[in-house]
Amino acid sequence: MRTELRKSGGDEGMQPVHLQALVYLNRANRYSNTPQALADYLGLTKGTVSQTLLLLDRRGLIERFEDDIDRRVVRLRLSAAGERLLYESQPSLPWQNATRNISPNRIRNAVSALREALVTLQEDNEGTMFGDCQTCSWCQKLSQRIYRCGRMGDRLSGPETRRICRIYKAKVEETA
Amino acid sequence: MRTELRKSGGDEGMQPVHLQALVYLNRANRYSNTPQALADYLGLTKGTVSQTLLLLDRRGLIERFEDDIDRRVVRLRLSAAGERLLYESQPSLPWQNATRNISPNRIRNAVSALREALVTLQEDNEGTMFGDCQTCSWCQKLSQRIYRCGRMGDRLSGPETRRICRIYKAKVEETA
DNA sequence: CTTTTTCGTATCGACCCGATACTAATGGCG
DNA sequence: CGCCATTAGTATCGGGTCGATACGAAAAAG
Numbered sequence: 203m204r205t206e207l208r209k210s211g212g213d214e215g216m217q218p219v220h221l222q223a224l225v226y227l228n229r230a231n232r233y234s235n236t237p238q239a240l241a242d243y244l245g246l247t248k249g250t251v252s253q254t255l256l257l258l259d260r261r262g263l264i265e266r267f268e269d270d271i272d273r274r275v276v277r278l279r280l281s282a283a284g285e286r287l288l289y290e291s292q293p294s295l296p297w298q299n300a301t302r303n304i305s306p307n308r309i310r311n312a313v314s315a316l317r318e319a320l321v322t323l324q325e326d327n328e329g330t331m332f333g334d335c336q337t338c339s340w341c342q343k344l345s346q347r348i349y350r351c352g353r354m355g356d357r358l359s360g361p362e363t364r365r366i367c368r369i370y371k372a373k374v375e376e377t378a
Numbered sequence: 379m380r381t382e383l384r385k386s387g388g389d390e391g392m393q394p395v396h397l398q399a400l401v402y403l404n405r406a407n408r409y410s411n412t413p414q415a416l417a418d419y420l421g422l423t424k425g426t427v428s429q430t431l432l433l434l435d436r437r438g439l440i441e442r443f444e445d446d447i448d449r450r451v452v453r454l455r456l457s458a459a460g461e462r463l464l465y466e467s468q469p470s471l472p473w474q475n476a477t478r479n480i481s482p483n484r485i486r487n488a489v490s491a492l493r494e495a496l497v498t499l500q501e502d503n504e505g506t507m508f509g510d511c512q513t514c515s516w517c518q519k520l521s522q523r524i525y526r527c528g529r530m531g532d533r534l535s536g537p538e539t540r541r542i543c544r545i546y547k548a549k550v551e552e553t554a
Numbered sequence: 555c556t557t558t559t560t561c562g563t564a565t566c567g568a569c570c571c572g573a574t575a576c577t578a579a580t581g582g583c584g
Numbered sequence: 585c586g587c588c589a590t591t592a593g594t595a596t597c598g599g600g601t602c603g604a605t606a607c608g609a610a611a612a613a614g
Contacts, residue, residue, distance in 0.1 A: 203379075204380070204421070205420070205421030205505075206499070206503075208421060208602095209421075209503075212603095215568095217569070217570075217601095217602090219569095219570075219571095236592080236593095237592075237593065237594095238591085238592060238593080244381070245380070245381030245384060245385075246570090246571070246572085247571075247572060247573080248592075248593065248594090249571085249572070249573080249574085249593090249594075249595085249596095250570070250571045250572065251593095252593065252594055252595085253569090253570080253571080253594090253595095254569095254570080254571095256594085257569080272579075272580070272591095272592085273578085273579060273580085274578065274579045274580070274591065274592040274593070275579095275591095275592060275593085276592075276593065296499060296502065296503070297495070297499070299498070299499075299502055300495040300496070300498040300499035300502065301491075301495050301498070302498070303494070303498060304491055304494055304495065308487065308490075308491045309491065311484065311487050311488065311491070312487065312488040312491040312492060314484075315477075315480055315484045315485065315487070315488040316488060318479070318480055319473070319476040319477050319480065320476070322475070322476040322477070322478070322479060323382070323472060323473070323475075323476035326472065326475055326476065327382075327385075327472070329381075384571095388572095391599095393570095393571090393600065393601075395600095395601070395602095396600095412561080412562095413561075413562065413563095414560090414561065414562080422601090422602070422603085423602075423603055423604080424561075424562065424563090425562090425563075425564085425565095425602080425603070425604080425605085426601070426602045426603065427562095428562065428563055428564085429563090429564095429600085429601075429602080430600090430601080430602095432563085433600080448560095448561085448610075448611070449609085449610060449611085450560070450561040450562065450609065450610045450611070451560095451561065451562085451610095452561080452562065
């Protein structure tokens with residue numbers, strides 16, 4: 203997997219961790235688009251991530267701006283150039299191709315097992331949990347299109363419920 | 379996965395790639411215990427791998443010796459200290475724990491799907507294929523305990539057929 | 555007996571990464 | 585309100601990764 207990631211970004215002079223950061227920031231929700239969240243996600247220290255973000259900023263791939271309420275916090279998002287690079291490097295394409303001959307049913311089963319392993323892995327290491335609202339126990343459905351995060355109290359749009367969140371708490375799942 | 383690998387080796391000051399190299403060398407068969415094979419396996423250049431091996435040698439974790447027949451080739455194997463470090467760092471333990479609540483049947487299905495994806499991935503990138511004799515089309519069974527590699531012409535013991543080989547060629551598999 | 559190829563090493567520069575030390579802003583508590 | 589602990593982020597340093605390039609030695613090709 204790392205070899206593929208290295209090749210995807212190699213043409214543009216990107217290290218694997220650069221692409222991982224862009225992929226994450228492209229999917230992070232409003233609670234998770236900060237340097238600290240990225241550090242937790244990657245399992246690196248905040249100092250290390252700060253350096254990576256400095257580089258990505260120099261290359262114009264991300265934008266950084268202060269949070270209005272807590273002025274210590276830096277908010278991150280991809281710039282147009284960052285989105286373009288992510289689209290062109292297609293880091294997930296090799297795996298999409300590699301699974302083309304596997305039946306959708308087998309893929310679903312494998313994904314389900316891997317997702318379960320990931321939750322257990324995150325619990326074991328008492329690290330920050332990441333996931334989206336679809337399987338988060340904080341998530342409440344208010345109406346057809348409006349959701350609500352019971353932890354933070356904010357109302358969330360449908361698209362935002364499909365982003366990655368750092369305050370994720372896995373539902374107790376019924377084994378399929 | 380990388381985060382886990384980093385934590386496994388962090389105590390001993392080992393980088394993820396160091397553990398990956400030790401894991402590989404611990405399982406590589408007689409055709410695959412060379413710097414070039416390791417470079418192919420890791421998807422790195424031979425120059426890079428040469429540096430890593432230099433470091434592992436300095437720390438006494440591996441042994442290097444010349445090949446008797448082709449004197450350009452360097453053979454690699456783990457030293458006693460290398461085996462001990464691998465045993466103590468237990469890089470696969472987090473994943474063994476993470477899958478403890480998943481039924482053996484679901485694990486088998488997931489492993490099967492992932493293995494198939496890996497073969498396709500390796501074919502797509504025309505990289506060196508790696509695998510063991512169990513599913514290699516070169517492998518011939520001579521007797522109860524003796525096998526033979528049809529590509530190299532050598533006879534192989536039972537244990538050696540379970541090692542990683544760089545001249546692996548996947549069997550056309552009957553989908554289970 | 556020359557090329558050519560292959561295996562491995564050496565060196566350089568950009569970058570990764572953790573540890574440490576630091577600043578700035580927030581929050582708690584009297 | 586003022587003091588202090590906590591938190592978010594940055595700066596710097598040193599060991600290590602990694603690819604590109606150049607190199608030497610042995611094997612293979614001619």
